[in-house]
Amino acid sequence: MSTAIVRVALPIPLPQSFDYTAENVSAGDLGRCVRVPFGRGEKTGLIVALPDCADLPVDRLKPVIAIQREAPALPADWLAMVEFTARYYQHPLGEVVAMALPPRLRKADAVAGAEADPLLDLTDAGRDALAASKRESRALALLRRLAEGGPCRRSLLRNEDGANPAVADALKRGWIAPCMAAEPAAMAGAPTLTDEQQAAVEIIGAEAGKFQPFLLAGVTGSGKTEVYLRLVAQAIARGEQALMLVPEIALTPQLETRVANRFPAARVVSLHSALGEAARSQGFVQAMEGRAEIVLGTRLSVFTPLPRLGLIVVDEEHDASYKQHEGVRYNARDLAIWRARQRGVPIVLGSATPSLESWHAADTGRYRRVELANRAVAITLPRVRPVDVRREKLQHGVSEHLLRAIEARLQRGEQSLVFLNRRGYAPVLSCPSCGWVSRCPHCTANMVLHLADKRLRCHHCSFDAGIPLACPDCGDQDIQPFGRGTQRLEETLGERFPDARVLRVDRDAARTRSQWEALLDKIGKGEADILVGTQMMAKGHDFPRLTFVGVLNADSSLFAADFRAPERLFQQLMQVGGRAGRGELPGEVMVQTQYPDHPLYKCLEKHDFARYAALQLEERKQARFPPYAANALLCANAPEVATSIAWLKDARAAAMPLAQAYGVQVFDPVPMRMVRLARRERAQLLVEAPARPALQAFLTEWSRHLWALKPPRELRWHLDVDPAEV
DNA sequence: AGCACGCCGACT
DNA sequence: GTCGGCGTGCTC
Numbered sequence: 001m002s003t004a005i006v007r008v009a010l011p012i013p014l015p016q017s018f019d020y021t022a023e024n025v026s027a028g029d030l031g032r033c034v035r036v037p038f039g040r041g042e043k044t045g046l047i048v049a050l051p052d053c054a055d056l057p058v059d060r061l062k063p064v065i066a067i068q069r070e071a072p073a074l075p076a077d078w079l080a081m082v083e084f085t086a087r088y089y090q091h092p093l094g095e096v097v098a099m100a101l102p103p104r105l106r107k108a109d110a111v112a113g114a115e116a117d118p119l120l121d122l123t124d125a126g127r128d129a130l131a132a133s134k135r136e137s138r139a140l141a142l143l144r145r146l147a148e149g150g151p152c153r154r155s156l157l158r159n160e161d162g163a164n165p166a167v168a169d170a171l172k173r174g175w176i177a178p179c180m181a182a183e184p185a186a187m188a189g190a191p192t193l194t195d196e197q198q199a200a201v202e203i204i205g206a207e208a209g210k211f212q213p214f215l216l217a218g219v220t221g222s223g224k225t226e227v228y229l230r231l232v233a234q235a236i237a238r239g240e241q242a243l244m245l246v247p248e249i250a251l252t253p254q255l256e257t258r259v260a261n262r263f264p265a266a267r268v269v270s271l272h273s274a275l276g277e278a279a280r281s282q283g284f285v286q287a288m289e290g291r292a293e294i295v296l297g298t299r300l301s302v303f304t305p306l307p308r309l310g311l312i313v314v315d316e317e318h319d320a321s322y323k324q325h326e327g328v329r330y331n332a333r334d335l336a337i338w339r340a341r342q343r344g345v346p347i348v349l350g351s352a353t354p355s356l357e358s359w360h361a362a363d364t365g366r367y368r369r370v371e372l373a374n375r376a377v378a379i380t381l382p383r384v385r386p387v388d389v390r391r392e393k394l395q396h397g398v399s400e401h402l403l404r405a406i407e408a409r410l411q412r413g414e415q416s417l418v419f420l421n422r423r424g425y426a427p428v429l430s431c432p433s434c435g436w437v438s439r440c441p442h443c444t445a446n447m448v449l450h451l452a453d454k455r456l457r458c459h460h461c462s463f464d465a466g467i468p469l470a471c472p473d474c475g476d477q478d479i480q481p482f483g484r485g486t487q488r489l490e491e492t493l494g495e496r497f498p499d500a501r502v503l504r505v506d507r508d509a510a511r512t513r514s515q516w517e518a519l520l521d522k523i524g525k526g527e528a529d530i531l532v533g534t535q536m537m538a539k540g541h542d543f544p545r546l547t548f549v550g551v552l553n554a555d556s557s558l559f560a561a562d563f564r565a566p567e568r569l570f571q572q573l574m575q576v577g578g579r580a581g582r583g584e585l586p587g588e589v590m591v592q593t594q595y596p597d598h599p600l601y602k603c604l605e606k607h608d609f610a611r612y613a614a615l616q617l618e619e620r621k622q623a624r625f626p627p628y629a630a631n632a633l634l635c636a637n638a639p640e641v642a643t644s645i646a647w648l649k650d651a652r653a654a655a656m657p658l659a660q661a662y663g664v665q666v667f668d669p670v671p672m673r674m675v676r677l678a679r680r681e682r683a684q685l686l687v688e689a690p691a692r693p694a695l696q697a698f699l700t701e702w703s704r705h706l707w708a709l710k711p712p713r714e715l716r717w718h719l720d721v722d723p724a725e726v
Numbered sequence: 727a728g729c730a731c732g733c734c735g736a737c738t
Numbered sequence: 739g740t741c742g743g744c745g746t747g748c749t750c
Contacts, residue, residue: 016750018749036750037750
């Protein structure tokens with residue numbers, strides 16, 4: 001019996017791991033879950049190292065309770081990634097592990113990797129039955145599908161409605177049977193590639209087995225997904241696994257089915273936040289054991305262990321949902337790149353409107369740019385033009401130009417979308433005689449009027465109140481909604497076009513996944529004439545009958561305090577414009593603005609992303625913003641903003657001696673633009689470094705000081721490395 | 727984060 | 739005389 005030391009990462013907010021003694025430990029126990037005594041209780045952690053000696057006298061170490069040896073250990077490269085994540089984002093390792101591991105895996109019970117989804121194929125008897133068939137039936141359709149498409153996962157057959165009894169019946173009759181993995185790379189129903197797509201596939205495919213990032217810049221409708229699928233097929237054919245990351249709302253059952261149907265014999269694991277614990281654990285284990293060929297998922301799936309990883313795809317790489325905004329504030333796109341380098345595999349970042357960071361990386365040659373300039377589906381890009389609202393009288397915020405454009409679509413039986421990034425009926429309720437406005441009692445924000453359910457609601461903390469009949473301050477009964485939200489716009493358009501079917505698509509109308517699906521379905525079937533939508537409508541889906549997009553209130557992002565606001569506006573407008581005219585019909589986009597000559601709108605008119613990116617990058621360079629600098633924010637919140645500011649001042653004082661040495665600039669603490677959020681008052685401090693390595697080196701040292709800086713009990717703080725908003 | 731210990735007010 | 743407030747200190 002030999003006693004060894006194991007180093008355990010525990011899910012507690014402390015920047016250190018804890019050492020324990022254990023019997024009969026082997027190198028294979030690295031990456032295993034372990035039950036340990038901790039304080040007065042017990043905890044489950046992960047063995048992250050087998051050190052020769054502990055940083056504490058051995059007699060003060062406690063023995064572990066049990067090492068969980070039934071489940072497979074997490075591989076070394078996975079450990080290296082979570083360790084990197086913890087280091088880079090300055091977050092305790094144990095908490096990173098707790099986030100990245102499905103909860104089931106951390107528990108003591110082993111996850112059985114049951115073969116629940118067998119690959120089915122026609123038997124000889126099945127072929128006979130098919131040949132002898134007389135009448136059309138469910139069973140027959142099933143057999144024909146297998147005959148034409150080759151072997152297929154049972155789950156896929158089940159997806160086609162009502163086919164499940166037919167599958168069971170055919171199995172019983174011996175017409176179909178589980179078969180050994182045929183060719184998982186086999187594709188079903190793949191369209192012919194355009195020359196451009198073909199070229200892209202060849203260029204990227206040639207780098208298989210090497211680390212090489214690609215920026216696949218393809219206009220909306222150019223068929224990026226098709227390029228991904230071909231590359232995935234190549235990877236699978238080489239016996240490798242592919243990881244496909246997509247933004248949060250983009251992972252719909254449609255996409256899952258599209259991928260799964262394309263590779264009927266492959267095992268596709270789909271991972272998203274709505275998934276149950278069991279399904280998530282199962283997918284994780286299937287990927288880890290190399291039994292799944294494709295992992296398709298949102299940001300969290302970047303942590304899926306893949307022993308034979310051969311390709312990473314990040315779709316819509318500019319999308320904000322890749323960055324996590326609480327807990328471990330990681331960016332899945334950036335981690336994906338790190339992982340591709342670690343594993344020596346190519347990575348494809350795809351977008352019609354790449355992030356300026358990625359665009360710049362392509363400019364400097366760190367990434368290889370591959371362009372898809374032509375739309376694969378529609379004839380032309382939509383005509384885009386600004387509507388000068390200074391020269392027009394508006395009707396409830398909508399210009400006559402827009403209304404006429406909608407009218408024309410109605411007459412032609414086509415769909416219009418009016419895009420307004422503001423939920424609710426009106427952004428505020430106000431008293432004209434005393435100036436009272438509906439403020440949230442817990443936040444520095446206004447309560448939004450939701451007339452549909454007769455409530456005032458704070459969009460930041462979800463505080464909810466009834467609508468007062470009179471002004472709470474002066475008693476005036478003439479309190480009024482000010483400004484316009486989607487609900488009011490829906491009402492306005494309904495009044496103006498009484499015969500049209502107006503459909504609102506925002507977070508209130510599509511609260512659940514199924515509501516969102518139902519809305520998409522309704523639009524797809526042409527059961528709406530005018531859509532009123534927020535950014536939810538900006539991405540993802542093509543509606544063949546949608547030929548007009550009108551944009552309201554775009555200017556508000558033009559001169560916003562956050563330096564990334566214009567970038568996001570341009571991306572959003574380009575994406576939303578991409579909704580118009582994806583079918584046979586040409587599209588048109590109108591943007592209401594007070595600044596029709598603003599370069600952003602000029603570039604948008606010409607669909608010139610490259611030019612806009614160049615302009616923005618020049619501005620960023622002048623102002624020393626990313627990607628020409630690396631940022632981190634130290635954020636603090638407490639019941640009183642003074643507490644936050646005071647602690648941040650101490651933190652800054654601790655930083656000053658280091659800042660010189662690393663060449664970083666540490667700014668003064670400032671209250672956040674929205675100081676109060678959910679009864680806490682927030683402040684932050686910006687750190688600006690010339691580049692990421694300098695920032696990293698500085699943060700590593702600074703955070704040691706920060707942990708030693710005892711804050712008052714009621715104060716919370718965190719570091720946000722590469723923040724999305726400054 | 728938990729969860730202890732620890733030293734000062736109104737209750738059986 | 740005790741129950742309990744939440745201040746501070748530790749967890750291998």
